[in-house]
Amino acid sequence: xxxxxxxxxxxxxxxxxxxxxxxxxxxxxxxxxxxxxxxxxxxxxxxxxxxxxxxxxxxxxxxxxxxxxxxxxxxxxxxxxxxxxxxxxxxxxxxxxxxxxxxxxxxxxxxxxxxxxxxxxxxxxxxxxxxxxxxxxxxxxxxxxxxxxxxxxxxxxxxxxxxxxxxxxxxxxxxxxxxxxxxxxxxxxxxxx
Numbered sequence: 001x002x003x004x005x006x007x008x009x010x011x012x013x014x015x016x017x018x019x020x021x022x023x024x025x026x027x028x029x030x031x032x033x034x035x036x037x038x039x040x041x042x043x044x045x046x047x048x049x050x051x052x053x054x055x056x057x058x059x060x061x062x063x064x065x066x067x068x069x070x071x072x073x074x075x076x077x078x079x080x081x082x083x084x085x086x087x088x089x090x091x092x093x094x095x096x097x098x099x100x101x102x103x104x105x106x107x108x109x110x111x112x113x114x115x116x117x118x119x120x121x122x123x124x125x126x127x128x129x130x131x132x133x134x135x136x137x138x139x140x141x142x143x144x145x146x147x148x149x150x151x152x153x154x155x156x157x158x159x160x161x162x163x164x165x166x167x168x169x170x171x172x173x174x175x176x177x178x179x180x181x182x183x184x185x186x187x188x189x190x191x192x193x
Contacts, residue, residue: 006193007186009179016190017172020179023192025170031060033165036127041158043124044133049090050075051151058155060162066155068148076148083141083150092134095119129161 012020031037038058045053045068054067070076078086099116114120124130136157140150168174178184185193 005188007188009176009184009186012186012188012190016186016188019190020186020192021172021175023190024175028169031162031165032169033127033129034162036125037129037158037161037165039125040127040129040133041154043130044091044137044154045151047091047095047124048087048151049094051090056155058158058162060159060166062159064155064159066152068151070147076146078147079144080141083145083147084138086147087137087141091137092119095123132161133157 007016009017009020041058042053045051050071052069052071054069056064056066058064058066068076075086096119097114097116119134122128122130123134133154136154137150140153141147145153187193
């Protein structure tokens with residue numbers, strides 16, 4: 001019977017770590033959180049009254065775009081205070097924790113982010129990208145974009161998030177953490193067993 005010595009990631013030589021990372025990256029090209037990111041993007045449009053998401057094409061490392069359809073055509077050109085008010089009335093208002101009723105008391109035990117008037121973290125899907133989209137939406141309006149430009153621009157926010165996730169998942173830091181958390185074992189040359 002032949003015995004094979006196995007190594008944890010930390011026990012590998014620098015060259016073996018590089019090979020292990022390269023093999024990992026060659027095999028794992030899918031973005032882990034992509035489905036959640038796309039779902040957050042779709043949900044922001046479903047939750048917004050008077051707005052529908054049309055066709056879109058979004059992905060990492062490609063030209064991303066989206067079309068939006070407003071119920072009232074003149075709304076798409078709103079800027080500044082009118083745009084902020086429209087977003088508040090058509091999206092944010094129904095996401096806020098009410099000042100009245102049982103819901104107020106129910107969520108108060110969770111701390112400062114759950115008090116009346118606040119929007120619960122990750123209100124659409126429970127994934128943190130919900131908050132990224134809401135922040136991008138509000139920042140775009142503050143920067144002077146029209147409502148149409150703001151909502152169309154969310155496609156670029158999704159693209160950047162996908163690219164960031166992909167780059168992180170291809171990093172040594174991610175692979176090291178992943179290998180340690182899952183007790184991966186390697187041969188001396190860095191090949192995953």
